Amino acid sequence: MASSSSTPTPTSPRNGAAAPDIQRTKILLLGQRRSGKTSIIQVLFNDVQPKQTFYLEPTTRITKLIYDTVIPLELWDCPGTVSLDALSPLSQFSSIIFVIDIQDSYQQPIARLLEFFTAAFSENPDTPLEVFVHKAEAFTEDYKIENFRHIHQRVNDELDEISPEYEQMALNFHLTSVYDHSIHEAFSKVLHRLIDSLPYLEHLLNVFVANSQSSKTFLFDVKSRLYVATDASPVDTGTHNLCCDFIKTLTAFGPLYKYVPIPPAPTCTDAPQIRLRQPTAHAP
Numbered sequence: 609m610a611s612s613s614s615t616p617t618p619t620s621p622r623n624g625a626a627a628p629d630i631q632r633t634k635i636l637l638l639g640q641r642r643s644g645k646t647s648i649i650q651v652l653f654n655d656v657q658p659k660q661t662f663y664l665e666p667t668t669r670i671t672k673l674i675y676d677t678v679i680p681l682e683l684w685d686c687p688g689t690v691s692l693d694a695l696s697p698l699s700q701f702s703s704i705i706f707v708i709d710i711q712d713s714y715q716q717p718i719a720r721l722l723e724f725f726t727a728a729f730s731e732n733p734d735t736p737l738e739v740f741v742h743k744a745e746a747f748t749e750d751y752k753i754e755n756f757r758h759i760h761q762r763v764n765d766e767l768d769e770i771s772p773e774y775e776q777m778a779l780n781f782h783l784t785s786v787y788d789h790s791i792h793e794a795f796s797k798v799l800h801r802l803i804d805s806l807p808y809l810e811h812l813l814n815v816f817v818a819n820s821q822s823s824k825t826f827l828f829d830v831k832s833r834l835y836v837a838t839d840a841s842p843v844d845t846g847t848h849n850l851c852c853d854f855i856k857t858l859t860a861f862g863p864l865y866k867y868v869p870i871p872p873a874p875t876c877t878d879a880p881q882i883r884l885r886q887p888t889a890h891a892p
Contacts, residue, residue: 632674632682633802634700638724639707640717641666641688644742644786648707649673649685651786652795652832658786670694677829678836679803688720692727699731702802705738710755710783711746714762722766729777736801738780739763740794745785756783789833789849796834809837817841826851830859 637645647661653675656664670690673683686695698704706721708714721739728735741759744752760781767774782794800806813825817839824847826835833852 630680632680633702634682634684635798635802636684636686636695636698636701636704637707638686638690638704638720639688639740639742640709640712640720643688643707643709643712643717644740645685645707647786648740648742648784648791648795649683652791652834653683655831661786675832677799677832677834678805678809679799692724697731698724698728699735701728701735703736703738703798704728705740705798707740707742708759709743710741710752710759711743714759718759718763718766721763722770725777725779726767726770726774729774733776736780736798737777738782738794738798740782740784740791742784744783744790745787752783756781789845789852792833792835792852793843793845793848795832796836799834799836803836806837810839813837813839828855830855 637649639645644661646664646667647656647658650656650661650664651658653673667685667687669687671685673681673685675681675683684695684701692698695701704724706717706724708717708721725737728737739759741756744756746752747755763779767777780797782790782797784791784794803809809827813827816822817825824841824844825839826848827837828835828851833855835848835851
């Protein structure tokens with residue numbers, strides 16, 4: 609969520625109670641100014657409506673967001689001018705996401721991406737490196753796919769020119785937008801690479817599908833609408849989007865249907881007692 613200064617700001621409120629000394633999985637979000645980093649975090653983890661992200665202030669300092677799901681997360685949002693020294697060592701991050709605005713000129717963002725990704729790869733070749741080609745809602749389907757492929761190819765070509773060793777760098781590219789569920793699907797895949805218990809969760813879901821005859825099963829984090837696991841069958845985008853919409857509706861209208869316990873019926877001993885006044889006889 610936000611630094612042009614090199615000193616991280618205090619963490620923002622966490623989504624639930626947690627021990628202050630808990631070991632958290634750190635995710636770093638990088639990108640140029642106005643690329644959409646803060647919008648992604650706010651929409652996913654703070655329930656901000658996509659249309660409201662237009663009014664968010666530009667990120668001016670490093671900001672950390674604490675979020676508790678299947679694994680405890682710490683998300684770092686950085687300004688476009690942040691330096692490598694301010695984030696050193698990059699090996700402290702379990703995943704690094706670079707956000708590129710698909711509407712922007714690619715030259716400068718790709719140069720920044722290469723600077724950070726080559727440094728991260730040198731420190732820890734196993735760090736998952738993700739590229740979000742963002743704000744895809746701005747273009748038609750064919751045009752955004754064409755631009756996405758162009759960025760993908762350009763990044764790979766630039767890495768090959770720098771050094772042959774970077775051919776081993778595993779980059780994951782995602783076409784995203786906060787105006788549909790592509791951002792939920794992309795961030796879910798980022799999360800999957802960080803969950804050590806993922807194989808066990810997937811096995812449980814496979815068993816559930818086999819015994820319930822369900823066609824598809826997801827395990828969702830309800831607040832963020834990220835799916836932390838799914839069964840072995842392929843993920844169909846339409847089914848995933850339908851599940852996200854259902855969860856959104858459920859969380860919106862759920863508070864209207866609170867459980868109100870019915871008080872127990874009164875017993876015989878609790879029933880009110882009525883005493884009739886005895887008539888008084890008067891002498892004539």
